[in-house]
Amino acid sequence: MMLRADITTKDPMPYFEEHHVEIREMVRRYATEQVAPRARELDETKEFPHETVKELKEMGLLGIPFPEEWGGAGLDYLAYIVVVEELARACGTTAITLAAHTSLGTNPIYAFGTDRQKEKYLRKLATGEWLGSFALTEPGAGSDAGASATTAVKDGDEWVVTGTKVYCTNGTHAGSVIFTARTNPDVKGPGGVTAFVAERSWDGIQLGTLEDKLGLRASDTRELVFDGLRVPDENRLGEEGSGFKKFMQTLDSGRISIGAMAVGLAQGALDVALPYAAERKQFGQSIGEFGAVQERLADMSVAVHTARLAVYHAAALKDRGHDVNYAASMAKLYASEAAMETIDSAIQILGGNGYSREYPVERMLRDCKLCEIGEGTSEIQRMVIARSMLRSLSD
Numbered sequence: 219m220m221l222r223a224d225i226t227t228k229d230p231m232p233y234f235e236e237h238h239v240e241i242r243e244m245v246r247r248y249a250t251e252q253v254a255p256r257a258r259e260l261d262e263t264k265e266f267p268h269e270t271v272k273e274l275k276e277m278g279l280l281g282i283p284f285p286e287e288w289g290g291a292g293l294d295y296l297a298y299i300v301v302v303e304e305l306a307r308a309c310g311t312t313a314i315t316l317a318a319h320t321s322l323g324t325n326p327i328y329a330f331g332t333d334r335q336k337e338k339y340l341r342k343l344a345t346g347e348w349l350g351s352f353a354l355t356e357p358g359a360g361s362d363a364g365a366s367a368t369t370a371v372k373d374g375d376e377w378v379v380t381g382t383k384v385y386c387t388n389g390t391h392a393g394s395v396i397f398t399a400r401t402n403p404d405v406k407g408p409g410g411v412t413a414f415v416a417e418r419s420w421d422g423i424q425l426g427t428l429e430d431k432l433g434l435r436a437s438d439t440r441e442l443v444f445d446g447l448r449v450p451d452e453n454r455l456g457e458e459g460s461g462f463k464k465f466m467q468t469l470d471s472g473r474i475s476i477g478a479m480a481v482g483l484a485q486g487a488l489d490v491a492l493p494y495a496a497e498r499k500q501f502g503q504s505i506g507e508f509g510a511v512q513e514r515l516a517d518m519s520v521a522v523h524t525a526r527l528a529v530y531h532a533a534a535l536k537d538r539g540h541d542v543n544y545a546a547s548m549a550k551l552y553a554s555e556a557a558m559e560t561i562d563s564a565i566q567i568l569g570g571n572g573y574s575r576e577y578p579v580e581r582m583l584r585d586c587k588l589c590e591i592g593e594g595t596s597e598i599q600r601m602v603i604a605r606s607m608l609r610s611l612s613d
């Protein structure tokens with residue numbers, strides 16, 4: 219399937235500099251020619267896209283927002299966001315694999331790591347030699363992420379870690395795992411939690427269940443079991459007790475990329491629905507001439523455009539050093555819900571064809587559902603937004 223240039227991305231973007239336009243063109247071409255043709259097979263076979271990850275590495279796309287001195291591309295967060303969007307437009311699995319690696323599996327080491335940790339891990343991650351993964355959620359600590367039951371007990375210069383983490387994207391294929399564990403049993407809730415980085419190959423990390431999911435079916439979502447895992451204290455990310463806040467800050471940025479995924483998936487659905495509406499004839503005319511279909515097309519375009527602006531705005535704020543807690547949650551919430559409606563409309567326009575696997579829109583709907591759940595459900599985003607609004611009254 220060929221992706222078509224669309225009216226919403228033809229407009230110049232006020233946030234864009236030349237490198238944003240260039241990277242968008244490069245990735246759009248790559249995604250159209252190489253990623254989109256593989257998407258259906260990935261969905262059906264659930265086989266991890268090793269070949270695509272190798273190509274992303276060769277294109278220097280696995281370390282977009284990290285400095286060149288650490289092996290990254292030295293670009294900004296907006297450039298990374300644009301890449302996630304363009305990949306999602308072709309294949310959700312590919313987009314989430316890159317996004318989880320970059321903003322969750324690598325960014326915490328760049329943002330919070332010591333020079334030694336950066337030398338040891340950031341370089342491998344930013345060059346794409348390793349994929350990164352991030353382990354926060356536990357069977358009993360989902361939305362209530364501070365309720366972590368994983369423990370790390372100090373033993374000399376090491377921590378002995380015991381617990382189970384779930385939904386770890388790239389968990390099987392990652393070289394490193396960034397995780398939280400409770401280091402102070404006397405402090406209940408978020409304050410007793412510390413962040414660490416471990417190597418996936420270390421004894422004491424066992425591979426648990428591989429998830430069989432509604433969408434993003436070839437992305438690697440894995441349970442990781444820590445059973446007597448020994449982590450040197452030099453692999454602690456930040457001060458003891460600061461892990462929850464560090465993970466929340468990480469998610470603030472990560473949520474922008476989930477918004478970008480939603481925008482890309484919705485745009486992908488619009489790419490299919492628009493020419494379909496123009497070409498499909500019923501009652502002697504193209505269905506795009508019917509008011510009911512035109513209303514849908516217009517609403518879809520407004521939704522994608524508005525979501526894109528919210529996502530780019532949050533990324534631009536991050537690039538300018540601002541706190542994105544509020545902006546990122548708004549962008550993720552709006553983009554994921556608008557994208558679900560947009561893709562649902564695309565299916566409706568295509569009718570029986572939309573419901574069939576012959577067209578990619580049903581896959582896009584399944585893939586997009588994750589955007590309303592992963593990195594904080596819509597309910598959590600509303601909580602974050604409202605708390606932020608209330609806090610502003612006393613600022």
Ligand code: COS
Nearest residue numbers: 354360361362363364408463466467470543592593594598
């Ligand atoms: N950045 C920095 N600090 C933050 C923060 C953020 N984004 N969010 C919270 N904190 C701080 C708070 O300021 C508070 O600090 P103090 O103790 O010094 O006052 C501390 O962290 C605890 O915060 P809070 O009381 O708000 O924690 P809650 O337990 O109420 O949880 C929510 C807050 C619900 C927002 C959080 O648990 C959350 O985001 N849950 C969803 C988790 C998620 O997204 N999971 C998906 C993982 S993808 S693998």
